[in-house]
Amino acid sequence: MQGPEVPVRVAVRVRPLLPRERLHNHQVCVRVIPGANQLVLGKDRAFTFDHVLTSKTSQDEAYSKIVEPLVHSCFEGYNATVFAYGQTGSGKTYTIVGGGNTDTITEEEYGIIPRAIKQIFSTIAENHNVDYTVLVSYIEVYMEELRDLIELETSSKDLHIREDENGNTGMGLKLKIMK
Numbered sequence: 432m433q434g435p436e437v438p439v440r441v442a443v444r445v446r447p448l449l450p451r452e453r454l455h456n457h458q459v460c461v462r463v464i465p466g467a468n469q470l471v472l473g474k475d476r477a478f479t480f481d482h483v484l485t486s487k488t489s490q491d492e493a494y495s496k497i498v499e500p501l502v503h504s505c506f507e508g509y510n511a512t513v514f515a516y517g518q519t520g521s522g523k524t525y526t527i528v529g530g531g532n533t534d535t536i537t538e539e540e541y542g543i544i545p546r547a548i549k550q551i552f553s554t555i556a557e558n559h560n561v562d563y564t565v566l567v568s569y570i571e572v573y574m575e576e577l578r579d580l581i582e583l584e585t586s587s588k589d590l591h592i593r594e595d596e597n598g599n600t601g602m603g604l605k606l607k608i609m610k
């Protein structure tokens with residue numbers, strides 16, 4: 432099944448070995464079965480996902496395959512959440528925010544957040560006859576504590592995840608309006 436009617440989709444991304452891992456002669460322990468969306472761990476433990484991104488998949492390809500259709504469906508009234516899950520050093524920040532080898536990040540290395548922002552604002556720019564309001568919050572959850580990354584001086588004690596009677600969750604946060 433494709434499209435917004437599928438509630439949860441899982442993509443797995445294999446990251447390349449880091450220079451220091453190559454230096455220590457670490458070996459890749461997964462194989463990607465091309466075209467089958469499957470990963471094989473070790474000799475024969477195969478796992479199937481909705482998408483498999485290999486160590487050669489670019490940021491652009493990862494975004495256009497996985498996130499672009501979701502942002503598009505948001506403009507049709509659907510809700511979408513994208514989150515990265517994985518052990519430390521597995522590539523969550525690289526995928527969600529972006530990154531490279533230096534402090535300056537090139538457009539090619541942009542991750543999901545800058546690409547989604549770009550897509551949102553170019554879609555808005557194309558739709559002259561609709562008024563949009565864009566709200567942004569940026570929160571870090573670390574060791575069960577919340578930190579508002581937009582209002583850094585906000586104490587984590589002031590932030591709580593709340594659920595209303597309809598099951599909608601939200602936080603006691605100031606939202607920034609982006610223009």
Ligand SMILES: Nc1ncnc2c1ncn2[C@@H]1O[C@H](COP(=O)(O)OP(=O)(O)OP(=O)(O)O)[C@@H](O)[C@H]1O
Nearest residue numbers: 445446447518519520521522523524525526530531
């Ligand atoms: N697909 C990729 N291609 C090239 N380099 C990558 C890729 N994924 C991750 N890396 C590199 O691997 C290192 C670890 O990645 P990253 O910092 O994103 O991990 P993380 O899961 O966010 O870790 P932590 O949970 O510790 O914050 C970084 O140097 C990053 O640039």
